[in-house]
Amino acid sequence: MSLLDDLRAAVGAAHVIVDGAKAGYEIDWRKRFQGRALAAVRPGSTNEVAAVVTACRAHGASIVTQGGNTGLVGGSVPDASGQQVVLSTARLNRVRSVDDANLTLVAEAGCVLQRVQEAAAQRGLMFALSLAAEGSCTIGGNLATNAGGTQVLRYGNARELCLGLELVTAEGRIWDGLSGLRKDNTGYDLRDLVIGSEGTLAIITAAALKLHPRPAAVMTALASLPTLAAATALLALAHERLGPGLTGFEVMNAFSLELVRRHFAQLRQPLAPAPWTVLIEHSDAESDVHATAALEGLLGVALERGLIDDTAVASSLEQADAMWHLRESIPLAQSAEGANVKHDIALPVSAIAEFVASTDAALARAFPGVRLVDFGHLGDGNLHYNVQGPSGGAGAAFVAEHEARINAIVYDAVAACGGSFSAEHGIGALKREELAGRKSPVALDMMKAIKRALDPDGVLNPGRVLSPAARP
Amino acid sequence: MSLLDDLRAAVGAAHVIVDGAKAGYEIDWRKRFQGRALAAVRPGSTNEVAAVVTACRAHGASIVTQGGNTGLVGGSVPDASGQQVVLSTARLNRVRSVDDANLTLVAEAGCVLQRVQEAAAQRGLMFALSLAAEGSCTIGGNLATNAGGTQVLRYGNARELCLGLELVTAEGRIWDGLSGLRKDNTGYDLRDLVIGSEGTLAIITAAALKLHPRPAAVMTALASLPTLAAATALLALAHERLGPGLTGFEVMNAFSLELVRRHFAQLRQPLAPAPWTVLIEHSDAESDVHATAALEGLLGVALERGLIDDTAVASSLEQADAMWHLRESIPLAQSAEGANVKHDIALPVSAIAEFVASTDAALARAFPGVRLVDFGHLGDGNLHYNVQGPSGGAGAAFVAEHEARINAIVYDAVAACGGSFSAEHGIGALKREELAGRKSPVALDMMKAIKRALDPDGVLNPGRVLSPAARP
Numbered sequence: 001m002s003l004l005d006d007l008r009a010a011v012g013a014a015h016v017i018v019d020g021a022k023a024g025y026e027i028d029w030r031k032r033f034q035g036r037a038l039a040a041v042r043p044g045s046t047n048e049v050a051a052v053v054t055a056c057r058a059h060g061a062s063i064v065t066q067g068g069n070t071g072l073v074g075g076s077v078p079d080a081s082g083q084q085v086v087l088s089t090a091r092l093n094r095v096r097s098v099d100d101a102n103l104t105l106v107a108e109a110g111c112v113l114q115r116v117q118e119a120a121a122q123r124g125l126m127f128a129l130s131l132a133a134e135g136s137c138t139i140g141g142n143l144a145t146n147a148g149g150t151q152v153l154r155y156g157n158a159r160e161l162c163l164g165l166e167l168v169t170a171e172g173r174i175w176d177g178l179s180g181l182r183k184d185n186t187g188y189d190l191r192d193l194v195i196g197s198e199g200t201l202a203i204i205t206a207a208a209l210k211l212h213p214r215p216a217a218v219m220t221a222l223a224s225l226p227t228l229a230a231a232t233a234l235l236a237l238a239h240e241r242l243g244p245g246l247t248g249f250e251v252m253n254a255f256s257l258e259l260v261r262r263h264f265a266q267l268r269q270p271l272a273p274a275p276w277t278v279l280i281e282h283s284d285a286e287s288d289v290h291a292t293a294a295l296e297g298l299l300g301v302a303l304e305r306g307l308i309d310d311t312a313v314a315s316s317l318e319q320a321d322a323m324w325h326l327r328e329s330i331p332l333a334q335s336a337e338g339a340n341v342k343h344d345i346a347l348p349v350s351a352i353a354e355f356v357a358s359t360d361a362a363l364a365r366a367f368p369g370v371r372l373v374d375f376g377h378l379g380d381g382n383l384h385y386n387v388q389g390p391s392g393g394a395g396a397a398f399v400a401e402h403e404a405r406i407n408a409i410v411y412d413a414v415a416a417c418g419g420s421f422s423a424e425h426g427i428g429a430l431k432r433e434e435l436a437g438r439k440s441p442v443a444l445d446m447m448k449a450i451k452r453a454l455d456p457d458g459v460l461n462p463g464r465v466l467s468p469a470a471r472p
Numbered sequence: 473m474s475l476l477d478d479l480r481a482a483v484g485a486a487h488v489i490v491d492g493a494k495a496g497y498e499i500d501w502r503k504r505f506q507g508r509a510l511a512a513v514r515p516g517s518t519n520e521v522a523a524v525v526t527a528c529r530a531h532g533a534s535i536v537t538q539g540g541n542t543g544l545v546g547g548s549v550p551d552a553s554g555q556q557v558v559l560s561t562a563r564l565n566r567v568r569s570v571d572d573a574n575l576t577l578v579a580e581a582g583c584v585l586q587r588v589q590e591a592a593a594q595r596g597l598m599f600a601l602s603l604a605a606e607g608s609c610t611i612g613g614n615l616a617t618n619a620g621g622t623q624v625l626r627y628g629n630a631r632e633l634c635l636g637l638e639l640v641t642a643e644g645r646i647w648d649g650l651s652g653l654r655k656d657n658t659g660y661d662l663r664d665l666v667i668g669s670e671g672t673l674a675i676i677t678a679a680a681l682k683l684h685p686r687p688a689a690v691m692t693a694l695a696s697l698p699t700l701a702a703a704t705a706l707l708a709l710a711h712e713r714l715g716p717g718l719t720g721f722e723v724m725n726a727f728s729l730e731l732v733r734r735h736f737a738q739l740r741q742p743l744a745p746a747p748w749t750v751l752i753e754h755s756d757a758e759s760d761v762h763a764t765a766a767l768e769g770l771l772g773v774a775l776e777r778g779l780i781d782d783t784a785v786a787s788s789l790e791q792a793d794a795m796w797h798l799r800e801s802i803p804l805a806q807s808a809e810g811a812n813v814k815h816d817i818a819l820p821v822s823a824i825a826e827f828v829a830s831t832d833a834a835l836a837r838a839f840p841g842v843r844l845v846d847f848g849h850l851g852d853g854n855l856h857y858n859v860q861g862p863s864g865g866a867g868a869a870f871v872a873e874h875e876a877r878i879n880a881i882v883y884d885a886v887a888a889c890g891g892s893f894s895a896e897h898g899i900g901a902l903k904r905e906e907l908a909g910r911k912s913p914v915a916l917d918m919m920k921a922i923k924r925a926l927d928p929d930g931v932l933n934p935g936r937v938l939s940p941a942a943r944p
Binding site (some may be wrong): 040099100102103104145153155156157159160169173174176177179184186188189192193194197213232235239243244245283284285286294347349351377380381382418419420421422423424425426427431435436439442443444445446447449451452454465466 | 520617618629632641647650651658659664667668673687712713715755756766775790808818819853891893895896916918923924926
């Protein structure tokens with residue numbers, strides 16, 4: 001039988017897509033990565049996933065697993081060979097169970113993140129992963145890429161919010177690791193190894209997720225600051241005064257909010273333009289009143305110390321949402337302004353102010369008139385340090401001409417600070433060569449050995465993260 | 473040159489121990505595992521660790537890494553062959569740096585946990601790993617075993633408190649992964665794979681650790697309860713009302729505290745004997761007054777609802793310490809009472825009350841008069857479910873005769889609830905056969921493949937966690 005016949009036997013002919021509908025699986029949402037697949041298959045159960053893997057392996061074909069297809073690094077679209085099989089998790093979309101007393105929820109890989117959040121909320125609990133794509137990204141993709149988002153400061157990355165996985169190995173075997181235990185030291189940490197491996201070591205089919213009690217109140221504020229150093233000092237003060245109540249600390253430079261003002265004029269900006277603006281979120285186990293007092297107390301001290309110049313505290317959920325919406329509109333405003341070069345970097349918090357000052361200056365020297373869109377999750381040391389060409393110029397031409405040199409300047413500076421060139425977006429296809437060139441050779445060799453050990457035939461997403469291994 | 477010559481060249485003759493002083497490295501502190509080593513070596517730097525690995529590998533010798541030698545499963549003492557080299561991390565004992573703004577600390581593997589706690593405290597910060605052996609266990613051992621302890625509920629296991637490792641591979645190469653970033657998605661999670669691998673995949677030489685702001689106040693209380701189900705209901709209420717302020721939730725059955733009363737009569741027990749007693753710890757970012765109000769508010773509601781019968785709130789640090797001391801005296805009281813069978817199990821919190829009721833009954837049927845010492849970290853679903861022979865009997869004889877059958881009853885019941893037979897103590901030598909028999913064959917095969925990939929020559933702690941691989 002042909003591979004297509006075997007796939008049809010595995011999942012049913014209706015779920016093996018080879019016609020025009022296949023196109024949607026072959027390109028990422030930003031339309032930066034276009035491949036061609038042999039077929040897209042939509043298994044409806046873990047057993048069917050295993051059957052797909054077994055069929056592909058028998059025919060020497062490889063598999064690209066795709067969730068919500070919202071990734072930024074080309075990790076979930078097929079290559080150009082026309083020989084790969086896209087395995088869509090779209091039909092693995094059940095919340096299997098919620099255990100209130102254990103504070104856990106078991107969801108299948110294809111569950112949209114928002115569905116998971118809602119299932120927790122229905123029980124009066126919270127699933128703390130939150131990011132811009134939550135209406136379309138899937139929990140399987142979140143885990144395969146170890147997604148970050150806006151609450152990492154308090155609740156950790158996707159990895160820290162997962163207690164166990166169900167997965168299918170490259171041999172087509174199923175491991176049920178969904179026990180949902182908070183402590184389990186029976187052997188190597190396969191869960192965390194597979195999380196963040198971008199579909200290259202195993203296929204995640206379901207996950208036991210950690211829930212949290214819902215805070216009684218969440219308060220949000222904006223503050224304007226004279227310098228980025230003031231923002232890191234404010235962060236330290238916020239840690240000290242709010243403790244675990246500090247659940248968000250985002251920073252935006254003046255140009256970020258200027259772009260939002262330009263392209264989304266209808267969005268009200270409560271504060272006058274300032275060199276830097278911080279969004280602070282405080283979650284409180286007690287009450288609105290207590291939350292307000294805690295946040296206003298922090299801001300009062302910060303004003304006294306001259307760390308901040310002005311502040312606006314949201315007095316309603318709508319105002320809080322509007323503040324977050326400003327922050328989340330920056331990437332869209334950037335796109336509206338034109339092509340740009342994006343970076344997703346992490347640095348020790350203590351190194352950020354100096355990094356930005358010196359790297360801004362280096363880029364300005366190399367590319368006069370260049371405009372920096374610096375924003376991100378300061379509380380995690382994670383900046384989206386994006387570079388927009390000079391005003392009035394042709395953005396696309398600027399990017400095409402200078403992207404490689406811009407990346408070299410930024411990533412060299414990141415490396416000099418002990419930082420990471422991929423904080424939360426992963427490697428995929430886009431940053432594979434960067435990884436090969438910048439990661440420690442010792443770590444790379446360990447990674448390659450693990451890949452060979454768990455996927456000796458190169459069935460799972462070959463050429464993503466690591467270069468395809470030479471066949472022995 | 474002989475291996476001993478090479479080791480002397482690597483670390484200096486003074487640090488290659490072959491005389492009587494070697495004996496201390498060959499036996500664990502509970503004197504349950506006695507081996508015989510070729511030598512104990514005490515490298516003074518990461519480079520020296522690498523040189524020791526290189527020498528052992530060249531001579532076909534294997535290495536047992538030993539930190540504070542406080543483990544409970546025989547993972548860090550040599551086998552009986554007289555051919556293994558014990559690598560002691562005792563001289564790798566520096567706190568290399570503390571970064572206040574980044575909330576990180578870099579410590580070498582041989583640092584005693586308490587030293588790390590103190591170094592953080594000196595900066596007004598906190599390292600949140602805390603366990604009974606903290607005065608002698610080392611951070612390297614804590615990470616190699618993914619230690620748990622009393623604050624996992626809020627801060628996670630050792631794994632969640634580590635942001636990066638420096639390690640030496642089985643080939644004697646060094647990886648510096650100490651960047652201390654909170655987000656870094658550049659490749660597979662080697663950190664978490666090595667954490668908890670008990671010295672079998674790499675040797676941890678240093679770690680970048682996550683610090684937290686110190687709470688402004690910590691309040692502790694005891695409460696007596698009629699049933700274990702009431703304790704899990706109290707836990708849910710505590711989560712809801714205290715949120716992240718809930719930093720400890722320990723449970724003790726009546727016999728646990730009776731043993732403490734019997735063998736440590738000088739320790740004051742604030743509450744009258746009750747079927748179950750809970751110790752609750754609340755950490756507060758605000759003040760003593762606020763902490764007291766929060767904890768008393770919780771206990772008031774619990775009394776109203778009939779979840780608890782009586783309560784005592786510590787009114788001083790001394791009283792709080794005394795409450796914790798009661799809890800921590802249980803294992804010593806058990807030893808004083810006589811030999812017993814210990815279990816370190818984890819279960820979904822929702823399954824615990826039923827598990828204890830039915831397993832207590834099953835053991836009582838099988839061994840009339842048997843006495844159960846049930847206590848542990850209820851907030852993590854982690855019980856030390858220990859079995860003491862009938863009163864007046866010869867403890868050692870009871871254990872020798874029945875241990876295997878007791879373990880089978882307990883572990884079968886744990887498995888039926890989807891639990892773990894090793895929550896925080898690891899596998900080592902003691903539970904290796906249990907792992908081989910009870911872990912999913914799929915997971916075991918993945919573990920073996922990883923072990924072969926990262927340590928093909930079996931240099932690192934062979935025969936611990938997994939059976940020694942047949943040489944190819």
